[in-house]
Amino acid sequence: MSEIFEPRGKPKFDWFIPIDGDGEHIGTDKAEIPPTFDYLKKVALTAEKSGFYSLLVPTRFSNGLFDENAPLAETWTTVAALASVTEKIRFLVAVRPGFISVGLFAQMAATLDQISGGRLDLNIVPGGIEGDMERLGEKTDHDTRYERASEFISACKKLWEKPEAIKFNGEFIHLNGAVCSPGPKGNPAFYLGGASEAALNLSADKADTYLAWILPQETLEPHLKKARKKYMDKGRSPRFGLRTHLIVRQSEREAWEIADELLSQTSKSVLKQRAKSSKNTSMVGQRSQTQQYENDKMGRHLWNGISNVRVNCGTAIVGNVEQVSEELLSYWRLGIDEFILSGFPHVTECNIVSEQLLPVLKDKIDEELSV
Helix, strand or coil: CCCCCCCCCCCEEEEECCCCCECCCCCCCCCCECCCHHHHHHHHHHHHHCCCCEEEECCCCCCCCCCCCCCCCCHHHHHHHHHCCCCCCEEEEEECCCCCCHHHHHHHHHHHHHHHCCCEEEEECCCCCCCCHHHHCCCCCHHHHHHHHHHHHHHHHHHHHCCCCEEEECCCCEEEEECCCCCCCCCCCEEEECCCHHHHHHHHHHCCEEEEECCCHHHHHHHHHHHHHHHHHCCCCCCEEEEEEEEEECCHHHHHHHHHHHCCCCCHHHHHHHHHHHHCCCCHHHHHHCCCCHHHECCCCEECHHHHCCCCCCCEEEEEHHHHHHHHHHHHHCCEEEEEEECCCHHHHHHHHHHHHHHHHHHHHHHHHHC
16 A cells, blocks of 8 residues: 555645647647637636636747647746736746846746736746757756756845845856846745656755656655655755646546547647657656557556647546546645646636536545544
């Protein structure tokens, strides 16, 4: 029997902004629903109305769900616009250190936090799929990117401490009189994912929340135990987040039919692009997501077929409401504090998840907490 860590209370539930585009079919040359601001605004407002805590907004240098040349919404301008039309929901914005001067970035993030009324959190992403960062001239090796990310976080925090000129002399980042005034309105939390040793070490040292992509529990549990120990060795209490897609319907059969339909119109060129990007990647987590299974089933209700056409997290929990709620409950028992969820298309699935799934899951969690 797997070890169950004592839960830390009720988890948070987040949704996702599909900057690549959306639709009932993925992996096609073009998205059925392009990533226009009007559509992304609709996703954000639906999630806010549904009571989600935050929105994960990824960052990419090319489309990672459809053809790589298909339209892609830029992250920071999109979030700034979404912040102006929402009121309560937070934004977990992906950041890749090394592409923007940290002095400028600290000002950008602080201003965005001011615009949003203190609703900004940062997902630090030092890694990348094969060839992605090279598009913009980045050639730094894997471990060096994590070392640079550590300085990036430290420099941001120092810039936000006081509205005064600072000096920062690291191996990668050098600031001489940089100022960020005003600083953030709130206190942006730092999230960080990754399955490599470098990622785990940086998370334990600097991240407020460690993020993992969903894997079978027997695989994820020892990984979380390892991460937990690294946090505790640093004298810190770990907080864990889990990223997963969902396909949930009233019947299991219908859910699997939706999964099959989702990939029924995939483009050969897109399949080729995704296979190339994951073949030689240095991302340990990406290799786990794209591991081959019979019928793409990692478990009875875990399906990684999405990874055939999508970069990064490519696994979904598939089943009826009872089955999916039990799966999520079991991950909560492992110590997950925050679930970052998504489904295609994101407006329709947001409504299904919030109206049909989450009330059942929350009741299960409340029942266990009351014991």
